[in-house]
Amino acid sequence: MTDPLRPADHPANPQGKVGVLLVHLGTPDAPTYGAVRRYLAEFLSDPRVVEMPKPLWLPVLYGPILTFRPARSARAYAKVWNREADESPLRTISRAQAEGLAAAMGDDAHVVWAARYGNPSMEGAFEELKAKGCDRILIFALYPQYSATTVASVHDEAFRILKKMRWQPAIRTMPAFHDHAHYIGGLKASVETALAGLDWQPEAILASYHSIPKAYWDKGDPYPCQCFKTTRLLKEALGAKGEGLISTFQSRVGPTEWVGPYTDRKVEELAARGVKRILVLAPAFLADCLETLEEINMELRHTFLSAGGEKFDYVPCLNADPAGISLLETLTREELAGWI
Ligand SMILES: C=CC1=C(C)c2cc3[nH]c(cc4nc(cc5[nH]c(cc1n2)c(C)c5CCC(=O)O)C(CCC(=O)O)=C4C)c(C)c3C=C
Ligand SMILES: [Fe+2]
Numbered sequence: 601m602t603d604p605l606r607p608a609d610h611p612a613n614p615q616g617k618v619g620v621l622l623v624h625l626g627t628p629d630a631p632t633y634g635a636v637r638r639y640l641a642e643f644l645s646d647p648r649v650v651e652m653p654k655p656l657w658l659p660v661l662y663g664p665i666l667t668f669r670p671a672r673s674a675r676a677y678a679k680v681w682n683r684e685a686d687e688s689p690l691r692t693i694s695r696a697q698a699e700g701l702a703a704a705m706g707d708d709a710h711v712v713w714a715a716r717y718g719n720p721s722m723e724g725a726f727e728e729l730k731a732k733g734c735d736r737i738l739i740f741a742l743y744p745q746y747s748a749t750t751v752a753s754v755h756d757e758a759f760r761i762l763k764k765m766r767w768q769p770a771i772r773t774m775p776a777f778h779d780h781a782h783y784i785g786g787l788k789a790s791v792e793t794a795l796a797g798l799d800w801q802p803e804a805i806l807a808s809y810h811s812i813p814k815a816y817w818d819k820g821d822p823y824p825c826q827c828f829k830t831t832r833l834l835k836e837a838l839g840a841k842g843e844g845l846i847s848t849f850q851s852r853v854g855p856t857e858w859v860g861p862y863t864d865r866k867v868e869e870l871a872a873r874g875v876k877r878i879l880v881l882a883p884a885f886l887a888d889c890l891e892t893l894e895e896i897n898m899e900l901r902h903t904f905l906s907a908g909g910e911k912f913d914y915v916p917c918l919n920a921d922p923a924g925i926s927l928l929e930t931l932t933r934e935e936l937a938g939w940i
């Protein structure tokens with residue numbers, strides 16, 4: 601019904617709904633040099649990711665990095681590409697997570713998903729939420745451990761978009777959940793399922809987290825501390841089964857020092873010490889992606905086996921499995937308290 605006091609040319613503003621915006625890192629549109637280059641250019645131009653002053657960084661980025669890295673990364677993406685859907689595994693799983701959460705939330709909230717870099721865009725997601733009448737929105741950056749490089753970057757982009765809106769929605773953001781009982785319980789169950797499926801006992805279990813530059817930790821980014829806490833809580837939860845569980849850090853880029861111990865060096869060291877059987881999980885990732893499927897389950901496996909290791913297994917992420925969806929729903933409902 602038209603409000604008699606509303607000017608005739610005033611736009612209609614649907615309202616009264618709660619929205620949830622799931623945001624994952626983002627991924628290239630194709631496993632090709634051009635698509636990976638576009639993705640990396642956006643990702644690595646983010647000042648939250650590379651803090652170097654732009655006049656110093658951009659010539660390096662647009663020089664050697666965007667000349668050589670896209671070819672190497674495209675080859676890696678091609679190895680894990682979802683050929684059926686013609687998209688990267690991260691996109692397939694992110695969509696399934698959003699569909700699972702939407703079903704679990706029912707009429708309580710409208711769920712949309714977006715990528716921080718690339719497609720589907722956060723801008724499009726906000727447009728959809730607005731069109732649906734969502735005037736209260738939970739921004740859920742899909743990272744258990746907070747880092748400025750990931751979570752703050754999602755929030756930066758969200759507020760850049762909100763800056764252009766005349767009538768902004770009310771906003772909540774998901775806090776870190778690296779020590780949440782439901783997350784630790786999900787990881788514990790995933791390790792137990794993996795162990796039950798093996799006919800061998802691992803001598804070491806590696807919780808391998810994506811690393812960040814050591815300088816960011818020194819300046820106050822809490823990410824590594826939160827990773828260490830996740831491992832400690834998981835180890836406590838696993839009891840005797842968690843013996844030999846340690847934190848390691850993977851995916852470092854460039855020559856600067858990153859937070860360690862480095863996953864690849866650790867498996868070489870373990871193999872050199874005579875360790876023959878290891879299990880690896882990746883708790884910083886809620887969805888399997890290039891960094892788990894290729895870097896851990898292919899490259900790291902090869903590193904360990906060619907250094908003398910004999911048995912290697914990888915524990916998949918929680919993904920859109922019932923445990924993954926139940927975690928997303930629990931966290932979402934907790935943060936929407938008072939709104940739904
Ligand atoms: C889990 C959290 C992540 C943190 C922290 C993180 C920091 C970080 N990453 C780079 C550089 C790259 N990361 C790349 C891939 C990638 N990174 C994460 C997550 C975190 N990154 C994910 C989930 C993925 C996989 C995306 C996919 O499509 O599957 C890549 C691209 C791949 C490659 O070329 O190797 C780069 C580059 C930096 C510099 C950084 C912190 C400063
Ligand atoms: Fe990364």
Ligand SMILES: [Fe+2]
Nearest residue numbers: 851890891895
């Ligand atoms: Fe990698």
